[in-house]
Amino acid sequence: QSALTQPASVSGSPGQSITISCTGTSSDVGGYNYISWYQQHPGKAPKLIISEVSNRPSGVSNRFSGSKSGNTASLTISGLQPEDEANYYCSSYRASSTRGVFGGGTKLTVL
Amino acid sequence: EVQLVQSGAEVRKPGESLKISCKASGYTFTAYWIGWVRQMPGKGLEWMGIIYPGDSATGYSPSFQGQVSISVDRSTSTAYLQWNSLKASDTAMYYCARQDGYAEVDSWGQGTLVTVSS
Numbered sequence: 001q002s003a004l005t006q007p008a009s010v011s012g013s014p015g016q017s018i019t020i021s022c023t024g025t026s027s028d029v030g031g032y033n034y035i036s037w038y039q040q041h042p043g044k045a046p047k048l049i050i051s052e053v054s055n056r057p058s059g060v061s062n063r064f065s066g067s068k069s070g071n072t073a074s075l076t077i078s079g080l081q082p083e084d085e086a087n088y089y090c091s092s093y094r095a096s097s098t099r100g101v102f103g104g105g106t107k108l109t110v111l
Numbered sequence: 112e113v114q115l116v117q118s119g120a121e122v123r124k125p126g127e128s129l130k131i132s133c134k135a136s137g138y139t140f141t142a143y144w145i146g147w148v149r150q151m152p153g154k155g156l157e158w159m160g161i162i163y164p165g166d167s168a169t170g171y172s173p174s175f176q177g178q179v180s181i182s183v184d185r186s187t188s189t190a191y192l193q194w195n196s197l198k199a200s201d202t203a204m205y206y207c208a209r210q211d212g213y214a215e216v217d218s219w220g221q222g223t224l225v226t227v228s229s
Contacts, residue, residue: 003155003157032213034213034214034215036214036215036216038156038216045206045219045220045221045222046156046206046216046219047219048215048216048217051215051217052215057217087155089155089156091214091215091216092214093213093214093215094214096170096172097160097161097170097171097172097173097176098146098158098159098160098161098170098171098172099144099161099170099210099212099213099214100158100210100213100214101158101214102148102155102156102157102158103155104155105155105156
């Protein structure tokens, strides 16, 4: 099962905005609004930051936002802060044995 | 509060068997899928397989089918991931994750590090 495609790395300065893309197919990203994003700091478990394309769970900063167009989903982080430096993974529902697929992950560096 | 608490780190030799656990609390165990996610050193997240504790329905990624086995004990609200014959390439962090059936994970275990080395 092929993973969703994310850029390997992105970077930005404090206060700037960045966007991470997540490209799939009509069988996953393009076919459903079950897109979620996870933040993972080194040595920690992933944390859900966006669900169902653009919903933020309680307690997640409103600097994180999500969107989708066609087969590509996007995570935007505005007002970058040093603590945003982490790995980010997208995920989509796919009608498969595991009911989902992750992206390859994107390392965000805050310069 | 939803919690998934995993068993501790393990060190095994190639060819040995292993079963790691994930104990759930704070919600109705039989109402959500539980999945296992592998993260190899320095790499990304991969679904290995999932199970629905309500009826023990399981699904495995083709990459892991036949290599591992996922089960649950409803009496203790615990999910398990089992290997019959470990390989060095199984060295990784393994997370259990509560999935809603649409790939969204709202709760993760803390991870179990498995090291396979002769």
